Amino acid sequence: MVLRSVTVALQVFEVVAMQQPIGVSEISRRLGMSKSTVQRCLVTLGEAGWIRPEVTAGPTRWVITSKSFGIGRRVGNSRHLRTAALPVLERLRDATGAPVELIVPEGREGVLIERVATAATEWLFLPPGLRAPLHVRADGKVILARLPEEDLEAYLGEGLEMLTRQTVTDPMRLRRELASIRARGWAASIDELVDGVSTLASAVVDLEGRPLAAVSLHLPSEPFQVHQARNRKLVVAAGIEIGARLDGREVGGRAGLEKRR
C-alpha cells in the first residue's frame, strides 16, 4: 500500500531540490503530470515549510528552504554524531596534516557524512553524501568488523561486489581480515581506491559495541610507514573519543525524551 499523492509530492520536492529555482510547468513536464497536481503539491510543500516561492517579481519559482538542511544533518543513528565528531576530526587533521573523513553505515553501504581537509588536499576524494559498499574501503571494513555475527552473515550472504582491483570477494578471506581488524582496532588499505593514497580507519561504537560510524585518515602512500604507529594510535583514539562524546551527551538521549513526554 502506497499513498499515491505522497509519492508524487516527494517526487515534486526532489525535482525542486535538484533543479531549483523552478516553476510549475517545468516540473509537470519533467514528471509527466498535470499542472494542477504539481501546483497542489507545491502549495502543500510550501505550507509545510519545505519549499518557498522565490521573492523575485515575474513568474513564481520555487526553491527549497533550510528546513531540509536541518533535517539532512540528522542522518546517522545518532542525532549528535556530527556535532560530537567535528572537533575531534579537526584535531586529528591538525595533528596529522592529512584529510579526515567520517562515514556512517546505511544498509550495505557507507555514506560520507563529514570531511575535514587541509587547503593542500582539496578534493581528492568522495564529496559528502556519496556512498560505497562497506567491504571495499578500510573505513567500511572497520564497521563490518564490529557488526553482530548475524548481521555480518546477512551482509556476506548477499555477495561481495568487486569494485576495485584489491576488493576482497572471497567471504572466508574477508572474514579472516575482519577478525584481525577487530582484534587490532584499526584497518589499513594501500593504493586501494586511488594510487598513491593509503587509508587508516577506526570505528565509532555505541555502549553495546555496535558500530555507529568510522573515522578514516588518508595519507600519501610512499611515506606511509613513517608515522604509521603514531597515526594508528591517533585514528583509534579519535574513534574512541567520538564514541565517548556521544555517550556523554546522549546517555539515554532518545529514551529520555520518550519518557519525558
Add this chain to the structure above:
Amino acid sequence: MVLRSVTVALQVFEVVAMQQPIGVSEISRRLGMSKSTVQRCLVTLGEAGWIRPEVTAGPTRWVITSKSFGIGRRVGNSRHLRTAALPVLERLRDATGAPVELIVPEGREGVLIERVATAATEWLFLPPGLRAPLHVRADGKVILARLPEEDLEAYLGEGLEMLTRQTVTDPMRLRRELASIRARGWAASIDELVDGVSTLASAVVDLEGRPLAAVSLHLPSEPFQVHQARNRKLVVAAGIEIGARLDGREVGGRAGLEKRR
C-alpha cells in the same frame, strides 16, 4: 488547497527525523493519528527512499536515510555553493587562524550553511542550520547591502527587530551603514553577538551582482586592529573567489539544463 495526506506524511517524516529510531505506535500517539495512517505513511516514505526500517531484530524501528542528507546540502540558491566555497573557506581559515562561516539569505534571515574552524575554537558560534535576521550580524549586513533597492525597501518595511544591544533599529541609520558597506565591500562588527569576538564579512554575488551568500571571519576583539587591513583583504578576496568559482562552474547552469531538455 492542501493535500491532506501529504501534510500528514511530512509530519510523520519530521517525527522520524527528530526521534529516530522510532516505531509506528509511538508516532501515532505523538501526532494523534491512527496507526493505520502512520503505517501507510511509513511504507510510502520507505519506498520513496526517505526512511528505512532499522535492521535489528524485534520491533520495527524507522530511521531516515542519507537521501535527506544529499538534499539538505542543496539549500541555497546555487547548487554548488558549498562545493565551491569549502576550499576557499579552508584556505581563509588557514591564512588567518580564525573560524570562518558561510551563510545564505533565506527570506529575512541568514542561515548558517558551512563553518570551518580550528581545533582551538570549537563551538563558539551558531551550529549549522541556525538562523538570524539579516540586519543583526555583519555577514547579514553585507547581504542586505547588495540587495536590489526594492527588496531592501521591503525588508525595512517589515521593521527591524532588536536582538542585541548593538542592533540598528533605525531604518535611516541602517541605510547609511549599508551604503558605506556597499562602497567598502566589507562589514565589521565588534563585540556584537559575543563579548570579545569581532567579525569581518564580505558578500558572494552572482553575475548580476545579487547576493548569494556571505563569508565571515570571527576574531578575538583585543588584537582586532593588528591585522585588520590584511584580514579585510582576505575576506573580500574569499567572497569574490567563491563567486568566481560559481560562475565558472555554473555559467547558465540551470538555464542550460532547461534548454537542453
Add this chain to the structure above:
DNA sequence: GTGGTTCGTGCCGCCTGGCGGCACAGCCGG
C-alpha cells in the same frame, strides 16, 4: 497593435485512493 505562445492560477465534477475501525500474531512482564 495583434495574434501567437508561454507562463501561473483557480474552479469543477467524477471516481478512486486513502481514511479509521477492527482483527490477528508475536512478545513481554506479572
Add this chain to the structure above:
DNA sequence: CCGGCTGTGCCGCCAGGCGGCACGAACCAC
C-alpha cells in the same frame, strides 16, 4: 496463563485529490 504492549493486514465507506479546462498576464515576432 493472561492482559498489556507491539507491528501488520484487511475492508467498506466517503471525501479528498485527480485531470481537464478556462482565465489573466507576460512575452515575442511580425
